């Protein structure tokens with residue numbers, strides 16, 4: 001990891017990497033959350049209460065049998081015909097886990113979310129109110145940040161985990177939306193009410209301001225990959241022409257960072273992934289990145305395409321370029337308009353995509 005003035009933290013290769021799909025590293029998430037759409041099956045004991053993996057996924061039971069991980073197969077009373085999975089040890093708790101690893105990792109945060117044990121100052125009924133609010137507002141980020149906050153609280157104030165979370169890039173959540181979007185989606189109300197409910201849940205042991213809440217949400221929004229936060233991966237910067245890509249290693253949440261086929265990685269090259277679908281066209285990419293990640297991309301691909309995708313209008317009478325329209329999008333594009341006609345047009349031609357020099 002290298003700290004730079006221009007781009008903040010970046011990851012770079014210590015040596016050339018030749019083989020396509022070479023695994024650069026693997027890592028388990030620092031923070032694991034469950035997507036809201038999976039909560040129903042998690043609460044119904046049909047998916048892991050830690051990692052969210054659905055038990056009916058093909059291969060799960062067979063994989064576990066093959067591994068000999070069938071310790072709970074005789075536990076017919078609670079396992080709802082799901083051999084290989086394991087249940088919470090607390091009385092009356094319906095939570096099920098993939099295996100003992102998931103159960104141990106869930107630890108006391110699980111208690112706060114399900115049945116109080118281990119977290120006496122957090123009432124699981126308060127958490128469930130917060131959870132219900134997130135579900136009814138389709139507010140994945142809120143729920144994920146809530147789980148992250150519980151995990152942080154559990155880890156203690158001066159813990160390494162908190163330092164790692166705070167080292168991640170952030171933009172306060174309310175800066176990631178335009179005024180119109182905030183009004184249209186009633187985001188202000190969601191944030192206010194969500195903050196109140198979360199504060200009610202953890203307020204007895206952890207005091208946090210509304211600003212801290214918005215920053216935390218922003219950190220989660222910017223850095224999560226598939227709903228989880230990964231320490232090293234979160235420091236990968238973006239390129240629309242990435243040289244690494246991500247894959248999951250174990251059917252759960254273990255992330256693998258591998259070399260993109262046909263990319264070149266030399267020693268000291270920056271490692272970059274794509275935050276978005278890099279097959280989108282130039283304008284769509286720029287719009288998404290600006291809106292959701294807060295930056296204008298100037299990667300090699302964008303520099304190349306900025307030239308060819310500028311749409312200009314030619315006045316069919318004069319053959320001169322028409323002055324630019326005044327919409328927000330075209331103002332952002334700094335195309336230089338010359339006095340000289342760039343091309344001669346004999347027939348009425350209105351819109352052309354031509355190579356122009358962008359500065």
Ligand SMILES: [Zn+2]
Nearest residue numbers: 088090093095
């Ligand atoms: Zn439990």
Ligand SMILES: [Zn+2]
Nearest residue numbers: 048051098102
């Ligand atoms: Zn699991």
Ligand SMILES: [Zn+2]
Nearest residue numbers: 240297299302
């Ligand atoms: Zn780009």
